[in-house]
Amino acid sequence: MSVQERKQRERADRERLIVATARQLAEQQGWDAVTTRRLAERIEYSQPVLYSHFKGKREIIGAVALEGASEMAVAVRSATAAAHSPRQRVAALAHAYLDFAARNPAVYDALFQLDGGLAYAREDTPQPLKDAFAALLEALGEVAGDGIAPGLFTETFWASLHGLATLTRAGRLPPEDADQRVALLVDRLAVA
Amino acid sequence: MSVQERKQRERADRERLIVATARQLAEQQGWDAVTTRRLAERIEYSQPVLYSHFKGKREIIGAVALEGASEMAVAVRSATAAAHSPRQRVAALAHAYLDFAARNPAVYDALFQLDGGLAYAREDTPQPLKDAFAALLEALGEVAGDGIAPGLFTETFWASLHGLATLTRAGRLPPEDADQRVALLVDRLAVA
DNA sequence: AACTGAACCCTAGCACTGCTAGACAAACGA
DNA sequence: TCGTTTGTCTAGCAGTGCTAGGGTTCAGTT
Numbered sequence: 119m120s121v122q123e124r125k126q127r128e129r130a131d132r133e134r135l136i137v138a139t140a141r142q143l144a145e146q147q148g149w150d151a152v153t154t155r156r157l158a159e160r161i162e163y164s165q166p167v168l169y170s171h172f173k174g175k176r177e178i179i180g181a182v183a184l185e186g187a188s189e190m191a192v193a194v195r196s197a198t199a200a201a202h203s204p205r206q207r208v209a210a211l212a213h214a215y216l217d218f219a220a221r222n223p224a225v226y227d228a229l230f231q232l233d234g235g236l237a238y239a240r241e242d243t244p245q246p247l248k249d250a251f252a253a254l255l256e257a258l259g260e261v262a263g264d265g266i267a268p269g270l271f272t273e274t275f276w277a278s279l280h281g282l283a284t285l286t287r288a289g290r291l292p293p294e295d296a297d298q299r300v301a302l303l304v305d306r307l308a309v310a
Numbered sequence: 311m312s313v314q315e316r317k318q319r320e321r322a323d324r325e326r327l328i329v330a331t332a333r334q335l336a337e338q339q340g341w342d343a344v345t346t347r348r349l350a351e352r353i354e355y356s357q358p359v360l361y362s363h364f365k366g367k368r369e370i371i372g373a374v375a376l377e378g379a380s381e382m383a384v385a386v387r388s389a390t391a392a393a394h395s396p397r398q399r400v401a402a403l404a405h406a407y408l409d410f411a412a413r414n415p416a417v418y419d420a421l422f423q424l425d426g427g428l429a430y431a432r433e434d435t436p437q438p439l440k441d442a443f444a445a446l447l448e449a450l451g452e453v454a455g456d457g458i459a460p461g462l463f464t465e466t467f468w469a470s471l472h473g474l475a476t477l478t479r480a481g482r483l484p485p486e487d488a489d490q491r492v493a494l495l496v497d498r499l500a501v502a
Numbered sequence: 503a504a505c506t507g508a509a510c511c512c513t514a515g516c517a518c519t520g521c522t523a524g525a526c527a528a529a530c531g532a
Numbered sequence: 533t534c535g536t537t538t539g540t541c542t543a544g545c546a547g548t549g550c551t552a553g554g555g556t557t558c559a560g561t562t
Contacts, residue, residue, distance in 0.1 A: 125538095154520060164541050166522075175520065230482060231423075238482045266494060273483055274474070274491045281473030282466070290422060290430045291465055299466045302458060307498050314559095317509090346549060356512050358551075367549065 133171045135161050137181045144182070144224035149232065152178075180234030186225035187246040191253040193218050198257040207257045208308045212279060212300050215254075219283035230280060251276075263309030271307075278303050325363045327353050329373045336374070336416035341424065344370075372426030378417035379438040383445040385410050390449040399449045400500045404471060404492050407446075411475035422472060443468075455501030463499075470495050 139160045143152050154175060158165040172178050197214035201207040219226040228234055237243050239251075251272070258275050259268030282299055285291040291299075331352045335344050346367060350357040364370050389406035393399040411418040420426055429435050431443075443464070450467050451460030474491060477483040483491075 153518085155518090165520090166542095167540070169521070170539080230477070230480070238480075239484050270487055270490055271494065273487075274470075274494050277473035277477050277483065277491070278466075278470035278495070279473070280477055281469035281471070284476065285422070285469050285472055288422070288430075291469065292431050295462055295465075298462055299469070302463065302466050302499075303470070307494075345547080347547085357549090358513095359511065361550070362510085 129171075132161070132163075132167075136168060136171055136178065137185060140178050141182045141185070141225060144228070145222065149179070149224060149227060176233060176235045179228045179232050180236050182225060183228040183232075183234040183236060184244055184246045186222060186229050187244075187250040189222075189225075190215075190218050190229075191246070191250040194250075194253040194257070198253075203310075204257075204260050205304075205308060205310045208261055208275075209300075209304050211254065211257045212304055215276075215279050216283055216296070216300065220287070223287060226283065231284070258308075261308035261310065275303075275307055278307070321363075324353070324355075324359075328360060328363055328370065329377060332370050333374045333377070333417060333420075336420070337414065341371070341416060341419060368425060368427045371420045371424050372428050374417060375420040375424075375426040375428060376436055376438045378414060378421050379436075379442040381414075381417075382407075382410050382421070383438070383442040386442075386445040386449070390445075395502075396449075396452050397496070397500060397502045400453055400467075401492075401496050403446065403449045404496055407471050408475055408488070408492065412479070415479060418475065423476065450500075453500035453502065467495070467499055470499070 136157070140152055140157055143157065143160065152175075154165045154168055157178075158168060161167075168178070172181070193214050194211055197210040198207045201210040236247065238247060254276055255268060255272045258272040262268045262271035282291070282296070282303070286293055286296060328349070332344050332349055335349065335352065344367075346357045346360055349370075350360060353359075360370070364373070385406050386403055389402040390399045393402045428439065430439060446468055447460060447464045450464040454460045454463035474483070474488070474495075478485055478488060
């Protein structure tokens with residue numbers, strides 16, 4: 119038994135190593151640079167080893183996405199916890215969200231831009247994704263306003279943040295006035 | 311002279327054929343299916359011909375994007391022209407924008423998701439892109455509200471629409487309540 | 503009318519991609 | 533000690549974007 123357990127542990131370790139290495143490589147050089155050959159070389163195994171852990175590159179992206187979702191949930195919750203009013207909580211959430219996207223562009227891409235083979239907004243959505251949305255809902259639900267479902271409000275506000283994050287990073291929006299745009303969004307959308 | 315002119319005309323025709331074929335192929339089977347081999351086969355030339363017109367695949371995507379920008383500007387302007395109040399104009403604009411994104415997903419990707427090698431929000435931004443933004447600004451500038459720069463408001467509103475468009479199409483948002491989310495955005499963001 | 507030079511396009515190939523079949527070695531249980 | 537199983541690697545496939553070099557064709561000149 120003990121031998122099997124050791125092997126399982128080693129396998130789990132290697133799987134974490136793969137995900138961490140893929141993430142690191144993606145953050146350093148972009149997802150295009152994350153090829154199975156380079157990734158295999160970095161973890162010091164041959165390519166086929168990757169396929170004994172994941173069905174393919176898509177699943178590796180998905181694993182990075184799930185890791186990122188958990189971290190984002192933590193970041194959002196810790197930011198909102200420090201705020202003392204609903205209005206402040208929303209502002210803190212917005213900045214925490216955009217900050218996460220800016221600091222972890224590859225992870226953000228894995229989550230919302232690339233195909234990681236994950237199901238979103240469904241019954242079988244993985245728990246980390248549901249939890250990340252829940253973290254948003256906790257702070258945004260209380261400023262939805264009368265007659266607006268908290269879920270719908272959260273979706274809309276989130277989409278707005280997502281638009282700002284992606285357009286800014288893709289060079290479609292000048293980065294200078296980022297804070298003003300966030301302020302506008304918070305002021306107008308959130309009902310105090 | 312006449313011979314040269316004919317050749318130039320034929321070259322221009324072929325270039326249009328390349329762009330149109332790339333766009334068609336992308337809309338039918340997605341941008342991943344637009345390979346230089348397939349594209350060359352469809353236009354009934356060899357691959358190197360593509361490179362006598364464009365520096366590479368990226369530039370072909372850029373050409374499709376510019377074509378799409380012009381069409382989007384037309385779509386937005388014709389939608390807003392039919393409305394009779396600022397509030398209605400904004401609502402019409404939002405629906406026209408999302409409608410365009412939903413009906414031309416590949417073109418929308420070329421414009422805002424993929425790398426077409428184009429400059430955005432700069433001096434040397436191509437005219438069609440500037441004009442598309444101008445079309446948004448015309449209708450959105452008048453509902454920015456006091457103390458909010460029309461350009462900044464337009465950027466923010468546009469980013470929100472972009473977030474809705476991309477998240478919905480990528481399966482990150484359920485498509486059912488799309489209209490309600492748009493209504494929420496228009497009601498809250500636009501100052502009547 | 504024949505020739506020359508340039509414009510044009512195609513074949514073939516490079517280095518890379520994700521992914522997999524089959525050989526091989528190591529470690530295990532009997 | 534001997535199979536058997538488990539695990540890993542080498543080698544290869546079909547496909548990608550892109551390019552070098554060789555012909556072929558045709559316009560302009562003699």
